Amino acid sequence: MWRFIAHRVVYTALTLAAVSLVSFLIIQLPPGDFLTSLAGKMAEQGGDLDSASLAGLKARYGLDQPWYIQYWRWITGILLHGDFGQSFEWNKPVSELLWDRMGMTLLLSLVTLIVTWMLALPIGIYSAVRRYSLLDYVVTFLGFIGLAIPSFLLSLALMYILSRYAGMSVGGLFSPAYVNAPWSWAKLVDLAAHLWLPVLILSTSGTAALIRVMRANLIDELHKPYVQTARANGLGEMELLFKYPVRVALNPFVSTIGWVLPHLFSGAVIVSVVLSLPTAGPLLLSALLAQDMYLAGSFILILSALTVIGTLLSDLLLAWLDPRVRYQ
């Protein structure tokens, strides 16, 4: 087991190094850099950036250096000082922008994940055990509708209904009064009152998909001989269901935990824009559009790192759950 963990950790570290390099290169790929667009913007507004201050800025950010020097400065700054660089667009340190958005993103992702699992697992189990029952058909029908409706459409529809007929403040994660207020009990309550709508929208398609996966996995397992063995030894249906086949059917879920975060991230961009959520997605989008390279690069790096670390976690969790994995 320790060998397995050590292996995985080493691979993860190597992957992270590669990921940081690749995210840096991706930022560098488009022609021009931030200063080109800054100069263009200033020219548009009638102002002018003289070549001396341009050169000064270039030297300050190392933009005149070869790419590997730029990469080295960037990555050592992150690792040693937690300094992700400066956002040209926002004129703020990237780390400030980042942690603000990342916190909310993680909160939203986590709540969505929990809600998705809490709904999908029991429904999937029911639907597999009572296959072809009336409720199975109902759930399957709703599940396909949930899969088929684009989430941005769902958010638009719900926003319209809620603000028109219920008069609620929709959009964002806080009421206007609390956006800039310090954390308090009232702000937390306000957050909860806003959080359920994006969580509902974001978990709809995920729940629908997971119900199908759980149902299919469990139906496969229910007819395995070990279930018969358990039955032949006098175990009750509920007892054996949760001890054996559900346990085995959970494996594919665990192995996909690592992908949940980036999926919620990229899949949620449109929903976040529509609902104006202060999450990472919209910020990443605007950073990419503005070629705000340090901000964009940091987002891509953190996202990739979270994916890799998430995969490591699900690998370890899977090894703990399924002995066949750790003995290979």
Next chain:
Amino acid sequence: MRLTPIPDAGLGVPPVPRPAAEPQDLLFEVENLKVHFATDDGLVRAVDGVTFGIPRAKTVCIVGESGSGKSITGRSLMNLLPHTARIVDGHVLYHPEPGRTIDIGKLDPRGKPIRALRGKDVSFISQEPMAALSPVHTIGQQMVPVISRHLKLGRREATERAAAMLARVGIPKPAERLGSYPFEFSGGMRQRVCIALALSCRPKLVIADEPTTALDVTTQANIIDLLVELQEESGLSILFITHDLGVVAEVASDVVVMYLGKVVERGSVEEIFHDPRHPYTRALLRSVPRLGAGRDTRLAAIRGMVPSPFDRPKGCDFHPRCDFAIAGTCDVTAPPDVALGGSRSVRCVLPEAIRPPVQRAETPPSSTQRTLRHG
């Protein structure tokens, strides 16, 4: 109904009365058992009026091809059927001790009474040792709860009992191996573990559904020897379900031959092997490969295929494949089950099939030999 008796006058069938009561000490009595499956394509009569008994401390073999209903018959003894199947008629009578009777077929298949019997009084060994244990639980995690539940033992005593059982079936370092996972055992060792699990609560009957089919020949022999040994030690009865007549000859005291959900012949192992009556039994015995038969000898396969359960032949189920079928009789009326005394019975109308057992023929009639087909 189908079981119209054939008028014996024309065929010279001596009227043989059914024995009134079995004098033997039976652990299980299966009487006219009928199990039906509801499928999308219609009703399947998987077990269609099966009658036999399992004597205490003896081994009964059910022999038949795939689809003969032998496995479903076996599972009926612990009322453990697929959810589409129903026991629609007949009795599965269990006599825990002489004079006490439980009708297992009448118990709720999910209820407490039957669950208290499963694994305790009747246990099951599956034909797939590789898949019969959960891949994500250790052997101990799977054995100990069963033992402590049925034998009302504490965790520690149950663990000791599990280790003792593993030792008994020949697993080295049994206490350590309780912490191993099924995939860490070879196929033969895994079947030993399954046997240890099946016997851990001192059952009175073990249903072994082709327990050696998935194993290589040497391992097969070891597993069978082990079962026979354990039977002699503990006096349990075994219902052995197989299509392998070699195994039958080795372990059986009584044999039940099944075809398309019906018992076509039953009797003691000597009777079945030395004096087979039903054309199907005889064909099965002829199809066994023999050592020293010479490389040019073709195996006598039974011609044709097992009919689809949705398209049963009229009359006798076996007549389209039977070399002795009598036109106008076998393809019109289903033959009755003719009792020949003792536990012997045959479902056939041919005179040589139902002649009384005392007149044992030295050789089969010459007319029979001429019509034998090979290959």
